[in-house]
Amino acid sequence: MIYLLMFAVSLFLVCSICRVSKFLQNVLFVLVVLLSAVLFGLRDKAIGTDTSGYVYDFFSGICKFSNWNEFISNSFRLDKLELLYTRWNYCVSLLTHDFNLFLFLTGVLMYGLFYYAFFKERKIISLNLAFFIFFFAFYNGSYNALRQYMAMAFCMVGFSMLMEEKYKWSVFFAIVACGFHQTAFLFFLVILIKKFSTDYFHILSYGKVRLLFISLLTGGLTSLSYVLSFFEKIGMDDRYRLRYGSSDRYGASFPYSIFALCMMNLIVLYSSKKKHNDATYCFFEYIMISSVILCFAGLISVFATRMNTYYLICSCIMVPYIFRNYVIPSNVRRGYILFLVMYWFLVVVVANLSDTFPYKSIILGL
Numbered sequence: 001m002i003y004l005l006m007f008a009v010s011l012f013l014v015c016s017i018c019r020v021s022k023f024l025q026n027v028l029f030v031l032v033v034l035l036s037a038v039l040f041g042l043r044d045k046a047i048g049t050d051t052s053g054y055v056y057d058f059f060s061g062i063c064k065f066s067n068w069n070e071f072i073s074n075s076f077r078l079d080k081l082e083l084l085y086t087r088w089n090y091c092v093s094l095l096t097h098d099f100n101l102f103l104f105l106t107g108v109l110m111y112g113l114f115y116y117a118f119f120k121e122r123k124i125i126s127l128n129l130a131f132f133i134f135f136f137a138f139y140n141g142s143y144n145a146l147r148q149y150m151a152m153a154f155c156m157v158g159f160s161m162l163m164e165e166k167y168k169w170s171v172f173f174a175i176v177a178c179g180f181h182q183t184a185f186l187f188f189l190v191i192l193i194k195k196f197s198t199d200y201f202h203i204l205s206y207g208k209v210r211l212l213f214i215s216l217l218t219g220g221l222t223s224l225s226y227v228l229s230f231f232e233k234i235g236m237d238d239r240y241r242l243r244y245g246s247s248d249r250y251g252a253s254f255p256y257s258i259f260a261l262c263m264m265n266l267i268v269l270y271s272s273k274k275k276h277n278d279a280t281y282c283f284f285e286y287i288m289i290s291s292v293i294l295c296f297a298g299l300i301s302v303f304a305t306r307m308n309t310y311y312l313i314c315s316c317i318m319v320p321y322i323f324r325n326y327v328i329p330s331n332v333r334r335g336y337i338l339f340l341v342m343y344w345f346l347v348v349v350v351a352n353l354s355d356t357f358p359y360k361s362i363i364l365g366l
Contacts, residue, residue, distance in 0.1 A: 041104025048143035084179030272326035
């Protein structure tokens with residue numbers, strides 16, 4: 001399978017990063033980004049649920065504009081998409097009208113941001129595991145929900161800034177993320193949790209406070225349609241209320257696979273031996289609990305499950321941090337790795353949830 005081949009080669013390069021000079025580290029980093037982006041870019045339009053839909057149609061429409069003024073006056077007639085996503089399409093259209101090259105350049109930006117966030121935290125996390133988690137739990141999903149994954153990439157950089165308590169930069173990247181997908185506003189809760197877990201660790205560590213947090217989050221989830229209506233009044237597109245707030249149009253289903261991944265992350269956390277007065281442990285705990293609760297959004301709408309991704313994607317840094325800094329039973333370590341492989345096989349190969357298997361590319365002759 002070409003996916004597994006790319007994963008294997010990329011992980012081999014990642015394993016070599018920490019053993020070479022700084023110049024070669026940068027070279028290997030670029031190679032890993034390019035490997036992911038090339039596979040992402042050379043695929044057929046049929047690979048990825050949304051690829052042949054709004055992704056291809058919108059870029060094709062943008063390519064018809066001959067200048068900036070024409071783009072500004074007509075772009076929103078094609079589709080009501082986020083500001084920065086439309087601008088990104090236009091900028092790429094100035095370079096090329098080839099759709100595969102558009103996908104490649106988008107992949108360079110998206111994976112470059114994800115991998116930069118991992119690489120940036122390599123001194124405090126298991127870098128190999130960060131890439132392993134991303135490949136087996138998230139990579140194929142990026143072929144489908146393109147705008148959201150572009151937003152998640154900026155949020156991932158924002159999360160790496162949070163690990164260094166650079167709140168202003170984290171807020172900046174969260175705002176940029178909203179320019180690619182408005183649901184990225186959910187990442188602001190991650191920033192608030194980090195701030196409170198750092199400044200009020202002793203309060204948040206109480207069991208009653210955890211219970212209160214769970215109750216508030218659950219209450220917000222049960223009132224999701226009202227919450228979305230509020231954000232609609234302050235500028236959010238009404239389609240998010242229609243897609244995320246009700247099952248009338250798109251139906252509802254519980255995301256068992258995502259729920260299992262969220263629970264495995266919690267098992268890793270709770271099986272570890274935390275350090276005394278560890279605010280980072282508290283921060284991770286609240287994020288993981290949030291990801292578990294938000295799985296139940298799928299009972300409201302199948303699209304609402306996607307809200308979980310802004311919390312679940314943080315596991316690409318959280319779990320590698322836990323593996324490196326806490327004591328974890330060896331059977332839990334091995335079990336987690338095995339689970340990720342099984343998760344990818346069941347979600348991508350068996351269920352084909354994002355329509356990415358088998359990989360097809362006329363350009364590559366596959």
